[in-house]
Amino acid sequence: MASQLTEGSIPKIFKNEECVQPILQVIDLEETHSKNQDEETVRYRLKLSDGKFYLLATLNRQLNEMVINEEIKDFSFVELLNYQKTVIKNTDFLLVSNLESVSNQTEKIGEPTQFTNETQENEIEIEKEEEKEKEKEQTTFKTQPLETGITLLRNLNTYNKNWKIKVRVTNKAEPKTYNTNGKEGKVMYVTVIDSNGDEMRATMFNDYVTKFNKVLQVSKCYYISGGRLKPSDRRFSSIQSDYEINFNNSTKMTLCTNTSDLPKEAYHYKKLSEIEKTQNGMKIDVLAIVAEVGDLMEVKSRTGTQLKKRECILADQYLRISCNFWGEAAEKNTFSDNPVIIIKGANVGEYLNKKNLSASRSARIILDPEINEAQEIRDWWYRGGGKKTQEQLGKTIGKSFGGYTNWIENDRDPLSNINDLNLGIGQKADYITAKVTITRVLRDLSNPVCYPACNFENCNKKVTLQGSHWVGEKCNHRIKKPTYRYNAKIRLSDPTNSIYATGFNDTCERILGVNAEEIETLKQQGRDGEYKAVFDKAVPLEGLARIRITENEYEGKTFKRLILSNFKPITDYVLESKKLIEQINKINRTNK
Amino acid sequence: MSSATPRINFKYLSQFEGKTIRIIGKVGEKQGNNVILHTTDNGQVIVDRSKNLEKNYQTNIVEVLGIWNNNQLRELTFFNLSDNFDFTTYNQMIDLSMEHKEIFM
Numbered sequence: 001m002a003s004q005l006t007e008g009s010i011p012k013i014f015k016n017e018e019c020v021q022p023i024l025q026v027i028d029l030e031e032t033h034s035k036n037q038d039e040e041t042v043r044y045r046l047k048l049s050d051g052k053f054y055l056l057a058t059l060n061r062q063l064n065e066m067v068i069n070e071e072i073k074d075f076s077f078v079e080l081l082n083y084q085k086t087v088i089k090n091t092d093f094l095l096v097s098n099l100e101s102v103s104n105q106t107e108k109i110g111e112p113t114q115f116t117n118e119t120q121e122n123e124i125e126i127e128k129e130e131e132k133e134k135e136k137e138q139t140t141f142k143t144q145p146l147e148t149g150i151t152l153l154r155n156l157n158t159y160n161k162n163w164k165i166k167v168r169v170t171n172k173a174e175p176k177t178y179n180t181n182g183k184e185g186k187v188m189y190v191t192v193i194d195s196n197g198d199e200m201r202a203t204m205f206n207d208y209v210t211k212f213n214k215v216l217q218v219s220k221c222y223y224i225s226g227g228r229l230k231p232s233d234r235r236f237s238s239i240q241s242d243y244e245i246n247f248n249n250s251t252k253m254t255l256c257t258n259t260s261d262l263p264k265e266a267y268h269y270k271k272l273s274e275i276e277k278t279q280n281g282m283k284i285d286v287l288a289i290v291a292e293v294g295d296l297m298e299v300k301s302r303t304g305t306q307l308k309k310r311e312c313i314l315a316d317q318y319l320r321i322s323c324n325f326w327g328e329a330a331e332k333n334t335f336s337d338n339p340v341i342i343i344k345g346a347n348v349g350e351y352l353n354k355k356n357l358s359a360s361r362s363a364r365i366i367l368d369p370e371i372n373e374a375q376e377i378r379d380w381w382y383r384g385g386g387k388k389t390q391e392q393l394g395k396t397i398g399k400s401f402g403g404y405t406n407w408i409e410n411d412r413d414p415l416s417n418i419n420d421l422n423l424g425i426g427q428k429a430d431y432i433t434a435k436v437t438i439t440r441v442l443r444d445l446s447n448p449v450c451y452p453a454c455n456f457e458n459c460n461k462k463v464t465l466q467g468s469h470w471v472g473e474k475c476n477h478r479i480k481k482p483t484y485r486y487n488a489k490i491r492l493s494d495p496t497n498s499i500y501a502t503g504f505n506d507t508c509e510r511i512l513g514v515n516a517e518e519i520e521t522l523k524q525q526g527r528d529g530e531y532k533a534v535f536d537k538a539v540p541l542e543g544l545a546r547i548r549i550t551e552n553e554y555e556g557k558t559f560k561r562l563i564l565s566n567f568k569p570i571t572d573y574v575l576e577s578k579k580l581i582e583q584i585n586k587i588n589r590t591n592k
Numbered sequence: 593m594s595s596a597t598p599r600i601n602f603k604y605l606s607q608f609e610g611k612t613i614r615i616i617g618k619v620g621e622k623q624g625n626n627v628i629l630h631t632t633d634n635g636q637v638i639v640d641r642s643k644n645l646e647k648n649y650q651t652n653i654v655e656v657l658g659i660w661n662n663n664q665l666r667e668l669t670f671f672n673l674s675d676n677f678d679f680t681t682y683n684q685m686i687d688l689s690m691e692h693k694e695i696f697m
Contacts, residue, residue, distance in 0.1 A: 574678045581684050588691075
């Protein structure tokens with residue numbers, strides 16, 4: 001109801017500024033009589049209010065009727081159509097010649113005061129004050145600290161000792177144990193941000209880890225003083241700061257509740273294209289969308305410990321890159337529904353001339369941040385952006401059992417590349433997509449196509465018959481009847497080479513068209529003709545093979561272990577032709 | 593040394609005067625013993641079918657094997673393809689095979 005009144009219209013009218021047909025409230029409507037040469041004239045005086053201020057007004061006589069028939073009365077809302085401002089005896093008056101009744105009301109809106117010259121001056125004062133306040137707020141994030149005695153992070157260096165900072169904790173990495181040169185210890189990293197938006201890293205060791213881990217909580221704010229400043233090592237941090245602080249026995253921390261001047265977050269991420277220019281071993285912050293997610297895998301590290309790993313592909317409007325998540329980051333995040341991701345402190349690496357990223361526990365992962373760039377990437381993704389082939393900075397994932405078609409769009413590798421490029425060495429497996437023909441499926445006594453598998457909770461390990469039960473050599477489960485699963489050696493050939501790759505259950509089922517149970521039944525029942533027929537169908541089948549390559553050591557010799565993780569018979573000849581032409585053109589271009 | 597009959601399109605016909613070639617195209621108008629073949633690269637070839645009249649083209653797109661002489665293709669035999677054929681990719685292939693004649697021809 002109050003919103004019907006045109007806010008700020010009275011000051012405008014007073015200042016003779018344009019104000020189109022404002023809606024005002026009638027207050028203190030009174031009748032006046034004046035005698036003028038024997039003629040008694042009735043005039044109506046009133047106050048017109050915009051809810052905050054009012055002006056004195058008089059109605060022209062032609063409007064008198066509106067008062068008489070109660071179109072206008074006290075508290076009525078009226079629309080001011082035509083008026084003239086005059087000054088009578090130092091008081092401003094509005095002579096109203098035309099107005100329209102809007103509605104009759106029963107109460108006064110607000111506590112309006114008369115708008116006079118003084119009011120105007122005061123108004124200007126108030127405006128100035130508000131401006132100042134706003135400026136103050138803004139400079140808080142620029143260079144002047146709001147509070148006295150607080151040092152900005154950018155002003156910290158190794159020379160000043162008596163500093164006190166007011167910061168919010170934006171990241172707290174899990175404490176890590178280390179063992180260098182026989183010395184064991186604990187270290188913890190924390191990232192803080194101050195009122196200026198600058199970030200800095202802080203470290204603490206051993207007992208101080210325990211001590212400060214209890215105190216420091218992510219997103220809470222603290223006054224901190226005391227500690228050792230040292231130049232930052234960009235290999236371990238992507239934070240844009242020349243220094244980092246080491247919290248030690250001189251460090252004091254107190255929780256701070258006056259936190260309005262501290263930002264919640266600092267996003268200094270880069271586009272994926274920046275990775276190309278970043279040195280290997282350095283850290284970087286990136287913003288992208290998770291385009292593909294691999295399964296959680298367990299990998300054995302060089303020291304023998306089991307590490308959890310998840311291979312993913314990150315993409316933005318221009319590039320794709322391979323990113324591996326390790327440890328907790330791999331376990332906790334399933335990245336379902338292609339979330340937008342910011343990774344702070346991802347490691348830049350390189351493999352086979354292609355850059356890649358890895359994120360371990362020291363990295364900070366933010367999913368679906370509420371910032372404009374995140375929305376832009378998401379919009380691009382929904383419009384089908386991810387489907388168009390982007391240039392790749394890293395390899396695509398080979399997923400073991402179906403699911404992703406992206407591996408088919410890879411460049412085809414000749415099988416000779418396995419040896420020529422020495423693939424498979426190093427901790428991570430290599431994958432290639434090759435166009436091959438299946439030339440053989442081994443099926444003799446020393447190479448059976450399938451094996452009896454433990455069906456206890458997806459165990460799948462080999463079991464052997466011991467008496468009346470089947471027992472797993474490695475899993476020790478006892479089961480009544482095993483499920484047969486494929487584990488076949490398949491010979492793949494192309495113009496450059498022939499290799500044997502192992503196919504597991506899903507892949508073989510797809511190639512042979514029957515499941516392992518059926519094959520085993522045919523074999524056991526001696527139905528040789530049908531048995532042979534299954535394999536005759538598979539050879540020579542032409543298709544795209546996704547091959548996983550690792551290197552193993554056996555009795556002092558290294559050899560390549562090849563797994564056929566996926567196989568797709570060629571059905572789309574046009575696509576294959578296009579791919580070939582593409583590759584031929586590439587060769588031609590480089591040769592010219 | 594015998595080699596397979598080269599596959600070409602309209603653009604390269606002039607290089608194969610008097611030779612046996614294969615050419616793919618869409619079946620067009622019949623003109624007596626002749627048929628117009630609309631090649632994959634938008635050319636028009638008159639195919640003289642006199643020696644092969646009993647057999648009819650079964651698909652919209654065919655490959656004709658014949659001798660190119662005096663602006664006519666004297667059909668020796670033909671192959672039915674599908675009604676669906678990617679002309680662009682095929683033309684690219686022809687261009688590449690002409691570029692690397694030593695491998696393909």
